Amino acid sequence: MLVNAAQMLKDARAGRYAVGQFNINNLEWTKAILQVAQEMQSPVILGVSEGAAKYMGGFGTVVAMVAAMDTDLKITVPVALHLDHGSYDGCVSCIEAGFTSVMFDGSHSPIDENIAKTKEIIAMARQKGLSVEAEVGSIGGEEDGVVGSGEIADPEQCRQIAQTGIDFLAAGIGNIHGVYPDNWKGLDFAALEAIGNATDGMPLVLHGGTGIPEDMIKQSIGLGVSKINVNTECQIVFTAALRKYFEEGKDKQGKGFDPRKVLAPGVEAIKESVREKINLFGSANKA
Ligand code: 13P
Numbered sequence: 529m530l531v532n533a534a535q536m537l538k539d540a541r542a543g544r545y546a547v548g549q550f551n552i553n554n555l556e557w558t559k560a561i562l563q564v565a566q567e568m569q570s571p572v573i574l575g576v577s578e579g580a581a582k583y584m585g586g587f588g589t590v591v592a593m594v595a596a597m598d599t600d601l602k603i604t605v606p607v608a609l610h611l612d613h614g615s616y617d618g619c620v621s622c623i624e625a626g627f628t629s630v631m632f633d634g635s636h637s638p639i640d641e642n643i644a645k646t647k648e649i650i651a652m653a654r655q656k657g658l659s660v661e662a663e664v665g666s667i668g669g670e671e672d673g674v675v676g677s678g679e680i681a682d683p684e685q686c687r688q689i690a691q692t693g694i695d696f697l698a699a700g701i702g703n704i705h706g707v708y709p710d711n712w713k714g715l716d717f718a719a720l721e722a723i724g725n726a727t728d729g730m731p732l733v734l735h736g737g738t739g740i741p742e743d744m745i746k747q748s749i750g751l752g753v754s755k756i757n758v759n760t761e762c763q764i765v766f767t768a769a770l771r772k773y774f775e776e777g778k779d780k781q782g783k784g785f786d787p788r789k790v791l792a793p794g795v796e797a798i799k800e801s802v803r804e805k806i807n808l809f810g811s812a813n814k815a
Pocket of ligand 1: 551575612613671704705706707734735736737738757758759760761
């Protein structure tokens with residue numbers, strides 16, 4: 529069931545769990561995530577970066593694929609189709625194309641400009657019932673060409689942007705896209721607490737969900753994180769499973785070259801990762 533992400537994240541904030549945003553890259557990714565969400569009766573958010581959308585053919589292709597698969601697989605749990613780290617123009621296109629949620633990432637601009645543009649996106653999104661995520665501070669590392677310095681968000685700026693009418697807020701707290709370096713200092717929980725106090729119950733978003741230790745995930749959920757984004761981890765386990773398939777020479781056995789057989793271990797690996805995350809985030813049976 530395609531919905532926006534506002535209510536599912538309000539429920540998560542109130543119930544002290546988090547909904548996973550799992551980024552998709554193609555049909556296999558989408559199917560694996562939808563099937564696990566249904567199996568575990570968990571709400572879920574399908575994240576799409578602008579780069580991944582371009583790869584899949586465009587925003588229209590993504591909407592058509594997700595909507596049709598949601599129907600064909602008889603998915604009854606709430607599913608949001610969400611633009612990840614959207615540019616202004618990307619958000620406008622996704623609102624038109626039929627996404628149910630967008631993130632406007634204005635974190636590279638001065639706060640006044642970020643707020644002004646976020647308000648414009650909200651006005652457009654509301655007309656079509658989409659939810660809106662904004663970002664303050666920045667997420668370190670790089671995701672699909674979006675590079676961040678890892679700046680810790682200022683609680684006062686978080687308060688200001690929360691008042692624009694956004695539905696949920698991504699605030700940099702030392703989190704990084706991709707694999708965490710060995711010398712990573714961990715999440716800044718003092719900053720997260722101050723941001724939670726400044727934003728008065730707003731669902732908070734933790735980007736860079738790959739590789740964050742379990743205790744930090746749980747602590748962050750206790751401090752108001754209601755949406756956790758995972759991308760790199762599914763890519764790593766998918767690729768490792770395919771490497772094993774080829775190294776074991778399975779593609780040379782019988783019809784092992786059939787793409788459906790080649791991709792199957794990767795799909796199973798994604799499913800297992802998504803199951804683990806849904807259990808960790810606590811969103812099973814919350815649909
Ligand atoms: P990871 O790739 O580190 O899991 O981060 C995903 C993310 O934050 C998507 O916006």
